[in-house]
Amino acid sequence: MDRDRDDTPAANQPVDVLRDSNLKASIWRNEADKGPFFATTFARTYKDEDGQYRDTHSFVGSDLLKLSELARKAYDRTTALRREEREQAREASDGRDEARRAEFKEQRSAGVQKEKPRGQQR
Numbered sequence: 001m002d003r004d005r006d007d008t009p010a011a012n013q014p015v016d017v018l019r020d021s022n023l024k025a026s027i028w029r030n031e032a033d034k035g036p037f038f039a040t041t042f043a044r045t046y047k048d049e050d051g052q053y054r055d056t057h058s059f060v061g062s063d064l065l066k067l068s069e070l071a072r073k074a075y076d077r078t079t080a081l082r083r084e085e086r087e088q089a090r091e092a093s094d095g096r097d098e099a100r101r102a103e104f105k106e107q108r109s110a111g112v113q114k115e116k117p118r119g120q121q122r
Contacts, residue, residue, distance in 0.1 A: 015081065018073050020066045022046065023059075025074040027081065036085055038078040042067060 014026040015038070022045045030037055043055035044063060059067055 016077055018070060018077060020070050023063060023066055023070055024055075025070045027074060027078055029081070038081055040071075040074045040078065042070065 012028070015029045016027045018025040018027070024043050024045065026041050026043070028039045028041070030039055041057075042059075043057055044059055045053055045055055048054050
């Protein structure tokens with residue numbers, strides 16, 4: 001079975017693929033100690049003598065201008081992906097902060113209810 005046509009997702013697939021004719025930029029999400037980051041690989045697709053599509057990472061002179069424009073688009077896309085990651089992390093953090101505040105208020109109000117006001121203690 002052709003791996004490219006299999007419906008089951010691979011363990012690590014690109015988050016986006018940008019194309020310009022037979023050139024492509026694949027953007028990958030990776031995890032590191034300092035958090036996620038994005039890396040981009042470039043390839044040129046061609047048909048071999050058996051009619052099978054293959055990728056190479058070698059480019060001819062006429063590909064270079066298209067490759068530079070594709071690199072610019074990949075830069076813009078990775079910038080947007082990083083921004084989305086930061087926003088999602090901020091939203092998750094805000095949700096955790098709200099939950100902590102609610103829990104603190106609940107614990108504090110429960111503690112206040114258990115204690116008698118100072119004027120009533122005798």
